[in-house]
Amino acid sequence: MKRSTIKAWFVVHKWSSLVSTLFLLMLCVTGLPLIFHDEIDAIVGEDYEVMLDGEPSAEGGRPLDRMLDLALAERPGEVPLFMAFSQQSPLLTVTTGPTPDADGSEMTLLFLDRTTGEVLGPAPSGGFMEFVLQLHTDMFLGLPGMLFLGVMGGLFVIALVSGVVLYAPFMRRLPFGTLRTSRSTRVKTLDQHNLLGIVALGWTLVVGSTGVINAFADPLVDNWRGGELAEMTAQYAGEDPLDPAGYGSLDAAMAAAQSALPGRSPQFIGFPGGDWSSGHHYAVFFQGDRPLTQHLLTPALIDARTAELTDARAMPPINQALMMSKPLHFGDYGGLPLKLIWAALTLATIWVLWTGIVLWMRRSPARIERRIDEIASGAARGVAA
Amino acid sequence: MRSSRPASRPARASIARVMAIPTLLVLGSISGLVLGLTGDGLPDLLAWGLLSIPIILSMIAFVRRG
Structure with missing residues (x-):
């Protein structure tokens, strides 16, 4: 040279x-303590994953509609935004907010036990680990x-x-x-x-x-919603977003999604109008069925009124790269x-x-x-x- | 006596030779990182083994320094 x-x-x-x-x-x-966030959460008694006993919430338990009603009763006047499942424990989380397109800062995360049908209360927040995570992700900006x-x-x-x-x-x-x-x-x-x-x-x-x-996670999700998701739900393009009062059964939607993508475990449901769905669909995101593809999520879009499948399609390669990059970054x-x-x-x-x-x-x-x-x-x- | 060059100065190795161990380390680390994703049990053991090599090599270098 x-x-x-x-x-x-x-x-x-x-x-x-x-x-x-x-x-x-x-x-x-800031990354050092984040590597051990599970262990730290367990020490301060905030690790519900190990505290709850029963069937994983991704596999079964009380009906989803019942769990959602319980969560919404805790947050009167709010609408559901996400429901997320655990692969290890009966822990089920429901995110609510004032409107379907609410900003992250307005959201409330509730913990529930899908085996007992019990509301465990709002997710612990504002602690040291959350501060560290925020600093590591965006420096509060x-x-x-x-x-x-x-x-x-x-x-x-x-x-x-x-x-x-x-x-x-x-x-x-x-x-x-x-x-x-x-x-x-x-x-x-x-x-x-x-x-x-x-x-x-x-x-x-x-x-x-x-x-x-x-x-670049947020822009990549926006890109998927504006591109492929819009294409998958093109037939709804002219309609007004669905009013939360018109949301149909989640259990029926989950059944339709599981028959479209059999043998896979659901990770979360994006409700209509949020970042992870269209204005008319429950987007049920499933994990891959093998360890290597476990982090690759595939959405099944279910009409939130009729519980009929609109489409189920793998996400674009760049979004798949994002999903695969998470474990490789976190080391968990x-x-x-x-x-x-x-x-x-x-x-x-x-x-x-x-x-x-x-x-x-x-x-x-x-x-x-x-x-x-x-x-x-x-x-x-x-x-x- | 050749005083222009320090007697201890070894010949220059080829770049390929210099980069041989680093290349193996990078390939080993990346294989370990990906293998760990493929399952629990044996893949995890292989991941731990492969990713420990850089740590063990630097520990050896620090022990033997000087």
């Missing part, structure tokens, strides 16, 4: 890292905050790629895993930066890029050992970010030229930098 090419990559690595590094540190620090963090994630991926481009020539005279300690502090810091950066690379690439996809699919690995690699990433800042702070213009020479010729044990 030519010296000028290396210099260009050096500049890319420096600036993509510098701009994003403080946000990435925040994402790593809503969609602009999410998109901004998505851009920072994109810069992180650029920093990773440019880092590898610089790593290759730099390491040509050093065996893999070299950590020189007898040289200057800078060499020591640089070697740690390089080693941890390269060993964690596969994981950081995946968690970084899936984080970017997740940041392989038990506690995977979470511990996630935490260890997050700590390694924090150290890479921190050593990167330290290396940048100890810079001087003349030294930068020397660093580029060092990368171009390959660092060696005998050369003090």
Whole structure:
């Protein structure tokens, strides 16, 4: 590689890292407790999944219409927006709001037990974990905050790629895993930066890029609703949105949906007029029937008045990528050992970010030229930098 | 005596050689991440094993440093 090419990559690595590094540190620090949110919820007694005993709410229990009536009785004057099922416990959640197209901030999430038909009360909210999650997702800035963090994630991926481009020539005279300690502090810091950066690379690439996809979740859902969903429900296009008073039986709708997509487990129902449905349908979202496709949701659109199937179709590839990217970002699919690995690699990433800042702070213009020479010729044990 | 080059300076390895271990690590990590999604039990064990390699390698490097 030519010296000028290396210099260009050096500049890319420096600036993509510098701009994003403080946000990435925040994402790593807030991400650490989020890895263990199930365990933390269990400690503070908010994990209903393990507290409730009985048939999973996705499989059966009291009729859905009865559960919905119970939930609406708790929130007089409100309309249902979502009903979500658990694959592990009788926990059933119902989201309500003042109008069918209510904003997230106006929604109320209620917990119910589908086996006993008991209302457990509103979902715990406002706690430490919710604060951490909000900071991690959008820094309390809503969609602009999410998109901004998505851009920072994109810069992180650029920093990773440019880092590898610089790593290759730099390491040509050093065996893999070299950590020189007898040289200057800078060499020591640089070697740690390089080693941890390269060993964690596969994981950081995946968690970084899936984080970017997740940041665009809201626009991707809007895109599906305005595109494929509109096409599937084209015959209703001219009609006014269905009034909540005209909603028909949920149990009949679920039966129709399950006969359209047999053998699958429902994850949630999007009610008419919300982000996840048309103005006239119950959108029943089913999980895939194999472990690998479990995160890929397929909606069956059921006319909310007549409980007849309108259409059931897999979501577009970009939305499927979004659904597959969630577990790969959260690390919650392989038990506690995977979470511990996630935490260890997050700590390694924090150290890479921190050593990167330290290396940048100890810079001087003349030294930068020397660093580029060092990368171009390959660092060696005998050369003090 | 060749004083122009430090005696300890080894020859430059090819880029392919330098990147061999990193490439295997990246492929191993990504395989581990995807395998974990394919089911519980054995796939999870494989995922833990593959994703532990980067952590174990860096621990070895830190123990042997200097």
